[in-house]
Amino acid sequence: MSVIAAPTPAVPSLARRGVLSWITTTDHKRIGILYMTTAIGFFFVAGMMAMLMRAQLAQPNQSIITAHQYAQLFTLHGTVMIFFFVVPFALGLANFLIPLQIGAPDMAFPRLNAFTYWIFLIGALTVMSGAAVNGGAADTGWFAYAPLSGIKISSGLGQDLWIIGLLMASISSILTSINFLTTVFIYRAPGMTMWRIPIFTWEMVATSLLVLMAFPSLAADLSMLLIDRHLGGHFFDPAAGGSPVLYQHLFWFFGHPEVYIMILPYFGVVTEVICTFSRKPVFGYTGMVLSAFAIAGLSMGVWAHHMFTTGAVSDPFFAAVSLLIAVPTGIKFFNWIGTMWRGSITFQTPMLFAIGFLLNFLDGGITGVMVASPPIDFHAKDSYFLVSHFHYVIGGGSLFAIFAAMFFWFPKVFGVKLNEVWGKVCFVCEFVGFNLTFFPMYFLGVMGMPRRVYTYPNLPGWGLLNSLATLGAAIMAVGVILFIVNVIASVKRHTPVPDDPWGGFTLEWATSSPPPPNNFDWLPPIRSERPVFDLHHPELAKTGR
Amino acid sequence: MHLDWTVFTYAGLAVFAIVGGLIVFPLLVWRRRGDALPPQFRRNVPIEIVTTVIPLIMVVLLFILSYRVESAVEHLAPVPSVVVNVVGFRWSWQFSYPGTDVLVAGTPQRGPEMVIPLNETTRINLTSVDVNHRFWVPAFLFKRDAIAGMNNAFDWHPERLGSFPGRCAEFCGLEHAFMTFTVRVVSPADFKRWLLEQRSRSTAYRKTPQ
Numbered sequence: 235m236s237v238i239a240a241p242t243p244a245v246p247s248l249a250r251r252g253v254l255s256w257i258t259t260t261d262h263k264r265i266g267i268l269y270m271t272t273a274i275g276f277f278f279v280a281g282m283m284a285m286l287m288r289a290q291l292a293q294p295n296q297s298i299i300t301a302h303q304y305a306q307l308f309t310l311h312g313t314v315m316i317f318f319f320v321v322p323f324a325l326g327l328a329n330f331l332i333p334l335q336i337g338a339p340d341m342a343f344p345r346l347n348a349f350t351y352w353i354f355l356i357g358a359l360t361v362m363s364g365a366a367v368n369g370g371a372a373d374t375g376w377f378a379y380a381p382l383s384g385i386k387i388s389s390g391l392g393q394d395l396w397i398i399g400l401l402m403a404s405i406s407s408i409l410t411s412i413n414f415l416t417t418v419f420i421y422r423a424p425g426m427t428m429w430r431i432p433i434f435t436w437e438m439v440a441t442s443l444l445v446l447m448a449f450p451s452l453a454a455d456l457s458m459l460l461i462d463r464h465l466g467g468h469f470f471d472p473a474a475g476g477s478p479v480l481y482q483h484l485f486w487f488f489g490h491p492e493v494y495i496m497i498l499p500y501f502g503v504v505t506e507v508i509c510t511f512s513r514k515p516v517f518g519y520t521g522m523v524l525s526a527f528a529i530a531g532l533s534m535g536v537w538a539h540h541m542f543t544t545g546a547v548s549d550p551f552f553a554a555v556s557l558l559i560a561v562p563t564g565i566k567f568f569n570w571i572g573t574m575w576r577g578s579i580t581f582q583t584p585m586l587f588a589i590g591f592l593l594n595f596l597d598g599g600i601t602g603v604m605v606a607s608p609p610i611d612f613h614a615k616d617s618y619f620l621v622s623h624f625h626y627v628i629g630g631g632s633l634f635a636i637f638a639a640m641f642f643w644f645p646k647v648f649g650v651k652l653n654e655v656w657g658k659v660c661f662v663c664e665f666v667g668f669n670l671t672f673f674p675m676y677f678l679g680v681m682g683m684p685r686r687v688y689t690y691p692n693l694p695g696w697g698l699l700n701s702l703a704t705l706g707a708a709i710m711a712v713g714v715i716l717f718i719v720n721v722i723a724s725v726k727r728h729t730p731v732p733d734d735p736w737g738g739f740t741l742e743w744a745t746s747s748p749p750p751p752n753n754f755d756w757l758p759p760i761r762s763e764r765p766v767f768d769l770h771h772p773e774l775a776k777t778g779r
Numbered sequence: 780m781h782l783d784w785t786v787f788t789y790a791g792l793a794v795f796a797i798v799g800g801l802i803v804f805p806l807l808v809w810r811r812r813g814d815a816l817p818p819q820f821r822r823n824v825p826i827e828i829v830t831t832v833i834p835l836i837m838v839v840l841l842f843i844l845s846y847r848v849e850s851a852v853e854h855l856a857p858v859p860s861v862v863v864n865v866v867g868f869r870w871s872w873q874f875s876y877p878g879t880d881v882l883v884a885g886t887p888q889r890g891p892e893m894v895i896p897l898n899e900t901t902r903i904n905l906t907s908v909d910v911n912h913r914f915w916v917p918a919f920l921f922k923r924d925a926i927a928g929m930n931n932a933f934d935w936h937p938e939r940l941g942s943f944p945g946r947c948a949e950f951c952g953l954e955h956a957f958m959t960f961t962v963r964v965v966s967p968a969d970f971k972r973w974l975l976e977q978r979s980r981s982t983a984y985r986k987t988p989q
Contacts, residue, residue, distance in 0.1 A: 381910050426837070549849060579809055
């Protein structure tokens with residue numbers, strides 16, 4: 235590249251209104267908003283699917299929905315939550331925040347940025363459209379193991395739409411990651427050295443690298459499945475020398491890094507929130523950054539812990555690497571604790587959700603260490619123990635961080651603060667409801683309940699524990715409804731907020747709320763990873779590093 | 780395997796208590812009281828080293844335990860006393876005892892029963908004829924995949940009499956929920972008797988004109 239010019243200033247986009255201005259926008263803030271609102275929309279849809287499943291499982295031997303409907307529901311619930319909610323919300327948040335946090339006017343490739351959003355949306359709608367075709371949506375689970383997903387058994391169009399939709403989502407994520415990396419590497423403001431970029435942006439750098447390594451494997455796997463289904467391929471057909479285990483290798487080579495793609499951005503979110511509400515700099519900045527890359531690196535070498543029971547992989551190797559991930563994750567926990575240590579802590583809604591994240595994720599992390607041990611996995615695998623474990627990571631972890639992010643950055647994005655009282659009520663509903671839903675599932679799993687069954691026999695304790703889980707899910711749903719009402723009411727009331735309502739540290743709090751088209755009319759001097767704090771406390775400003 | 784579950788569970792509870800306590804403690808003690816800024820420290824290298832090394836030691840110890848337990852669990856006896864071939868299909872299981880005519884196949888409505896002797900080694904050879912299944916007996920804390928084109932072998936050495944329910948633990952289609960079976964552990968003498976009964980039954984079946 236010969237010239238590194240600032241991106242062409244987009245047409246002042248936030249001033250323009252109307253649907254067309256949103257469709258044609260290349261402003262990273264608008265694209266971020268599109269990503270996040272779309273992702274939240276999909277969260278509501280997939281949440282309703284979960285409610286239907288919990289209703290069906292509330293009591294033994296119920297038949298509110300059929301086996302086929304149940305299979306479509308858990309397939310779409312998993313697919314939508316993972317590919318169309320947790321990941322794109324992070325991409326949207328990063329779209330909005332990265333240029334602001336590094337003092338850039340926009341992303342490096344604004345048009346590519348718009349393209350990635352629209353191809354994600356089309357991919358998501360393609361997957362969902364399976365519900366409207368003959369034979370219904372894909373019904374083979376979110377990892378669609380061959381040969382179950384092969385043409386012989388799953389001949390429906392729904393499975394093809396699922397494959398094609400996810401291929402589009404893969405391309406979208408890969409291109410977005412290239413955009414993020416380019417932006418962070420070359421569009422930083424003067425003074426914003428790599429060792430001064432905020433932790434959230436660092437976590438997105440690690441996430442983007444993971445996307446670039448992991449998603450091509452998914453794209454390859456899905457393409458091979460499509461070739462097997464329609465072009466006479468035999469990649470996964472044992473009768474013709476293919477291997478069903480190959481599908482699993484390629485899938486989990488993507489699928490485990492995907493778990494970290496879903497959590498690293500949210501490590502960044504809770505770091506920013508905890509710093510702000512403890513009024514302290516992050517404890518162990520270097521450790522935070524290095525641990526993110528350690529987690530990303532290790533996560534590329536653990537995929538076969540999803541395959542301990544296949545008898546086709548070296549269990550001890552994958553167990554060892556999986557257990558090792560506990561070390562950098564532990565560093566993060568101790569750094570969060572160190573950040574709160576001797577702080578000046580307040581309990582606004584974002585902080586409550588961040589604390590909920592810490593406790594839930596600790597729980598999910600510990601059971602993650604358990605299932606990393608093959609002898610435990612031999613019992614826990616694909617039982618409700620595992621269902622509970624990964625929901626503690628993605629639901630209790632990522633989802634809580636998403637709520638923290640929404641309450642924290644809502645004033646910056648829309649210039650309106652969400653109601654604090656109702657926010658706290660929402661937190662209580664989510665925290666109580668979440669733990670009531672998923673804690674009983676650990677016991678159900680140990681007692682022998684497998685996942686993905688649409689009904690279960692009336693064995694001692696099973697009915698009671700499942701009823702508790704359904705009750706918890708209902709409480710979570712109430713919390714989500716309160717959140718929606720809170721957003722509508724707060725936007726309607728439209729009480730103006732200052733640019734920096736929380737006393738934030740990073741550059742996005744230096745500009746107006748919402749930020750002007752090219753983000754900054756002026757920039758404070760950048761001499762540490764928290765320039766806005768330095769601006770307000772010149773007597774404490776750290777000079778250089 | 781019980782040992783692995785016990786140690787990991789107690790270690791997990793201890794870590795949850797300690798780290799959870801360390802998370803909650805600052806929230807109770809250092810709430811905001813006024814506008815004065817708290818101390819703005821950024822690092823404490825000795826503490827950071829300690830909090831890296833302690834988890835590292837823990838996972839190394841847990842790995843050693845896990846490795847030893849798994850080696851014992853996966854150990855295959857040179858000469859098992861009984862062999863059972865298990866085939867998973869949509870949506871039930873077929874058990875056969877090589878060297879005999881005994882063959883038991885179930886349906887989604889009625890899962891098959893596998894009979895094995897107490898305190899003796901039973902080798903299970905596991906495969907599938909269609910999609911992936913997973914053969915799980917919760918009471919034995921054990922499951923293994925049934926994959927077409929692959930044979931998965933493992934040994935059971937039951938030390939308790941009784942009937943133990945088993946299930947498929949890999950989603951394999953609509954009736955996955957009903958892909959159940961039972962493992963009945965009987966005394967070696969009862970096992971021999973059962974085998975003879977089954978044989979005469981299958982011989983009688985074969986003598987019936989087609």
